[in-house]
Amino acid sequence: MYIAIVGSGPSGLYTAELLLKQYEDCHVHIFEELPVPFGLLRYGVAPDHLKIKSLDAYFDSILSHPNCEFIGNCSIGDDISMNQLKSHYDAVVIATGAQDSKRPAIPGSNLKGVFTASEIAAWYNGLPGATCPFDRTEYDSFLVVGCGNVSLDIIRVLGASYDQLKSVDIPSHVLDTLSNLVIKQFTVVGRRGPFQVTFTPKELRDLLESSYEFRYLDSDYVSYLSRFTLLGLTFSKRQELLAEIYNTFSNSTQRSNLKQQVNFTFFKSITQYFGESYLEGAEFQETQLKGGEDIEHIHYLDTKTSINCDACCLSIGYQPIQLAGLHYLPSGALNNANGQVLDHDNQVEDGVFVVGWSKRGAVGVIGSNRSCAKETVQSLTDYIKTRKCGTDNPLETLVNNNTVVFYNDWKELDRYEREMGVKLGKVREKLCSKKDMLNFLKKE
Ligand SMILES: Cc1cc2nc3c(=O)[nH]c(=O)nc-3n(C[C@H](O)[C@H](O)[C@H](O)COP(=O)(O)OP(=O)(O)OC[C@H]3O[C@@H](n4cnc5c(N)ncnc54)[C@H](O)[C@@H]3O)c2cc1C
Numbered sequence: 001m002y003i004a005i006v007g008s009g010p011s012g013l014y015t016a017e018l019l020l021k022q023y024e025d026c027h028v029h030i031f032e033e034l035p036v037p038f039g040l041l042r043y044g045v046a047p048d049h050l051k052i053k054s055l056d057a058y059f060d061s062i063l064s065h066p067n068c069e070f071i072g073n074c075s076i077g078d079d080i081s082m083n084q085l086k087s088h089y090d091a092v093v094i095a096t097g098a099q100d101s102k103r104p105a106i107p108g109s110n111l112k113g114v115f116t117a118s119e120i121a122a123w124y125n126g127l128p129g130a131t132c133p134f135d136r137t138e139y140d141s142f143l144v145v146g147c148g149n150v151s152l153d154i155i156r157v158l159g160a161s162y163d164q165l166k167s168v169d170i171p172s173h174v175l176d177t178l179s180n181l182v183i184k185q186f187t188v189v190g191r192r193g194p195f196q197v198t199f200t201p202k203e204l205r206d207l208l209e210s211s212y213e214f215r216y217l218d219s220d221y222v223s224y225l226s227r228f229t230l231l232g233l234t235f236s237k238r239q240e241l242l243a244e245i246y247n248t249f250s251n252s253t254q255r256s257n258l259k260q261q262v263n264f265t266f267f268k269s270i271t272q273y274f275g276e277s278y279l280e281g282a283e284f285q286e287t288q289l290k291g292g293e294d295i296e297h298i299h300y301l302d303t304k305t306s307i308n309c310d311a312c313c314l315s316i317g318y319q320p321i322q323l324a325g326l327h328y329l330p331s332g333a334l335n336n337a338n339g340q341v342l343d344h345d346n347q348v349e350d351g352v353f354v355v356g357w358s359k360r361g362a363v364g365v366i367g368s369n370r371s372c373a374k375e376t377v378q379s380l381t382d383y384i385k386t387r388k389c390g391t392d393n394p395l396e397t398l399v400n401n402n403t404v405v406f407y408n409d410w411k412e413l414d415r416y417e418r419e420m421g422v423k424l425g426k427v428r429e430k431l432c433s434k435k436d437m438l439n440f441l442k443k444e
Contacts, residue, residue: 009039011356108273339376
């Protein structure tokens with residue numbers, strides 16, 4: 001049996017692992033448009049989250065299975081079509097994830113100083129093709145719109161000192177730029193309140209413990225509490241933890257020697273950026289929560305407010321990659337029932353499955369892709385039972401391009417990056433362009 005997986009991020013690799021464990025005669029071919037595996041584990045997760053980054057060893061062990069093949073630098077859609085995959089494999093699993101931030105049409109988005117989280121995270125992680133988004137070395141007031149863990153990652157990394165970053169998984173040229181970057185203060189802006197944030201209490205505590213003074217901008221904690229209480233809601237465990245952190249760190253005078261300040265302001269939804277060619281500020285519509293804490297309960301007020309800033313990063317989530325010819329839902333997820341892909345009319349797309357961020361929309365941590373993969377593999381198992389599976393290796397007819405990067409090539413590259421890293425006192429020094437990777441592998 002031959003199964004193709006499109007995408008070598010966490011969800012594709014968990015799917016491969018489950019298939020290889022379940023079927024002795026299963027061959028899994030993982031197609032990846034980049035020359036290197038691991039998706040957002042390599043190019044999204046913050047460079048200083050070394051424990052999470054070290055999951056690459058686990059995922060690598062899946063790729064090294066004798067019945068698994070990595071086919072890197074091979075884009076499905078460009079190099080090989082979906083139809084070709086469908087006709088050569090017993091089943092195809094889409095695991096293309098999400099690489100780009102959501103970009104709502106906000107007037108002024110083209111001003112210099114307006115950034116997205118994906119631009120910044122891709123750059124500091126050394127994604128091939130990603131360039132430095134900053135054209136200044138100093139920003140007085142840096143807004144981060146959105147209250148998820150990615151917002152906190154960005155503040156932590158951009159605000160860190162050379163010493164804090166020198167031994168993490170950050171490319172040297174990025175480290176050089178970051179050590180010259182001065183950001184005087186960050187302001188996180190939330191559309192809902194301080195207890196509806198999606199960042200985890202642990203990430204918030206880690207940020208505030210590092211070197212930040214924490215301040216509410218517009219109103220004090222008691223007023224937030226009363227707004228919350230007015231809604232008649234009680235705190236969950238998570239909200240209690242957040243309250244404890246807000247209390248511990250807010251407006252702390254003992255910490256006034258800290259080098260940076262991070263402000264938090266809530267109940268504001270961004271409506272436009274303003275400035276001539278450079279960003280000078282952003283305008284927000286004020287919001288309230290009515291009848292609940294969810295996105296659906298946001299009530300937009302008539303009042304507007306502006307915040308002066310010279311940089312603003314939109315960090316309101318990622319948008320899954322969409323492959324041509326498949327039916328995606330407004331959430332960005334591929335239309336599916338338990339991982340079995342469905343078309344416009346909710347009819348089954350024969351032999352096509354989906355997993356991970358392509359299946360659920362861009363939500364959830366790495367671990368959540370494992371249970372997601374279980375569900376998809378269950379649907380795939382039910383489907384396979386009804387079929388007579390192929391015995392010819394499709395790679396022999398499909399892949400005849402010598403720029404393809406196989407697992408052994410990746411291991412060479414991986415070894416080289418690690419060796420370079422050791423010389424510099426860090427885990428790895430990434431090659432940051434496709435050209436450099438292919439040159440190193442003598443594939444160009
Ligand atoms: C900035 C950021 C930070 C994060 N930090 C953490 C964290 O600290 N801890 C944590 O647990 N989770 C974190 N996450 C979440 C985690 O990264 C995701 O849960 C996980 O990566 C989703 O896995 P995936 O396989 O669905 O998608 P992805 O990781 O996006 O992998 C998809 C893969 O498909 C490939 N691909 C796309 N299109 C094609 C094509 N046409 N042909 C071939 N290949 C293709 C891509 O190149 C990519 O390698 C973070 C996410 C982001 C965005």
